[in-house]
Amino acid sequence: MKTLFATLLVSLLSLNTAFAQTTERKDLQVFNDIADQVNRYTQLTIFDSISASVTDGRVVLSGWVTMPFKRDDIEKRVRKVEGINGVDNKIGVLPVSQFDDELRFRIARAIYSHSLFWNYAAMVNPPIRVVVNRGRVTLEGVVQSNVERMLARSLASGFGAFDVKNDLKTDAEVRESMEPRKSN
Numbered sequence: 001m002k003t004l005f006a007t008l009l010v011s012l013l014s015l016n017t018a019f020a021q022t023t024e025r026k027d028l029q030v031f032n033d034i035a036d037q038v039n040r041y042t043q044l045t046i047f048d049s050i051s052a053s054v055t056d057g058r059v060v061l062s063g064w065v066t067m068p069f070k071r072d073d074i075e076k077r078v079r080k081v082e083g084i085n086g087v088d089n090k091i092g093v094l095p096v097s098q099f100d101d102e103l104r105f106r107i108a109r110a111i112y113s114h115s116l117f118w119n120y121a122a123m124v125n126p127p128i129r130v131v132v133n134r135g136r137v138t139l140e141g142v143v144q145s146n147v148e149r150m151l152a153r154s155l156a157s158g159f160g161a162f163d164v165k166n167d168l169k170t171d172a173e174v175r176e177s178m179e180p181r182k183s184n
Helices: 002-039 068-079 098-112 115-121 146-156 171-183
Strands: 049-055 058-065 086-093 128-133 136-143 163-170
Touching: 002 049, 002 068, 049 136, 058 068, 068 086, 098 115, 098 128, 098 146, 115 146, 136 146, 136 171, 146 163, 163 171
Parallel strands: 058 086, 136 163
Antiparallel strands: 049 058, 128 136
């Protein structure tokens, strides 16, 4: 009887672990499909930033876009992904401001015209995002090294922004943050 109980318990634990891994794998597949849908959206620019998280098929979209139609279009694209149970759209629309527009363009020009960032500028989806909200600048995305991160921050300063926040990550940091997901 003890052997039967122990075998049943081990089987249930194995089944539960397998279910958790299947759910996590499915969420990762859904996340990758969402990322593909967002990256293929042709209206997305370096002045928009979108993030997504998936838990048990439930998607939470966040970030900022420069136009309201982009928010709606991205949600429609994400809803088409197979395996989604629901979408919570928390994407904000940046306010219309001539000052913010000028700041965006000046900072983007300063960063992408620097020779260290020419290879990024030539990409279809350049990895450094310049989000300006009411004069406050946030740099988001991925760069290859800490030197590039600091240089981008330096180039973004000095244009009259109220604040410059550097949320750029290095390739190594992104890889490191993904490791626990792969090992589970």
